[in-house]
Amino acid sequence: MIRPYTAKDRPSLxxxxxxxxxFARLNEQSVEMFRDENVADFEEEGTVSLIFCDKERIVAIADLxxxxxxxxxLWLGLFVVEESLHGTGLAQTLYEQxxxxxxxxxxxxFRLGVLPHNERAQRFWKRNGYxxxxxxxxNKGTRVHVLKKRLIRPE
Structure with a gap:
């Protein structure tokens, strides 16, 4: 289930x-730095912060x-799936939703930024039409590849 993030979700996030x-290592951060930066981003105005839950447990997050x-x-600023679930197909299912x-x-x-050395993510996004x-x-000084996807809607 996808739902908007609320302040009561902060401990679970x-x-x-x-x-x-x-993901923290790819960003050259400790998990504490990664946590603090992304919690702050989730609580900023102007984005739609979402959590994906399996029962009460967060299994993925996204920020739009x-x-x-x-x-x-539309920019997808963050899409993170629980590491233990990588390779299961869940990321694909959640992204489609x-x-x-x-x-x-x-x-x-749609646009998003991918770290140049994150080859697994690059393959995932290209499979999804980016x-x-x-x-x-x-804006934080990190070099990224900008990927773009354009939908063609039937008229």
Missing amino acids: EDFLMHQHI LKKHPVDGS LEDQYMCPYQTE VYEKDSVT
Whole structure:
């Protein structure tokens, strides 16, 4: 089940993030730094922060910016699936739900940034229709490949 994040979810979100060692390492952060940065991002105004739950346990999170102030597209700022569930197909299922319920109703063009050395993520996003657009630097100074997906809606 996907639902919007609320302040009461903070302890569960913090616990979830503390177990994402691979993602923290890819970001060259300790899990504590990774947790603190992403909890702060989830509680900022202007984004749609979502949690994916299996019963009461968070199994994935996503953070969306519905309309980027510069390019007008929807940006997927974060999509993290519980490490123990990697390779199970769950990420694919959850992403399809996310796109269907929270992305397609708002935009036809999506963007996201992927760390250049995160080859597994690059393959995942390309399988989902994203193509390389350009290199960029995030507002936090991290170099990323910007990937873009454009939907064609029947008229």
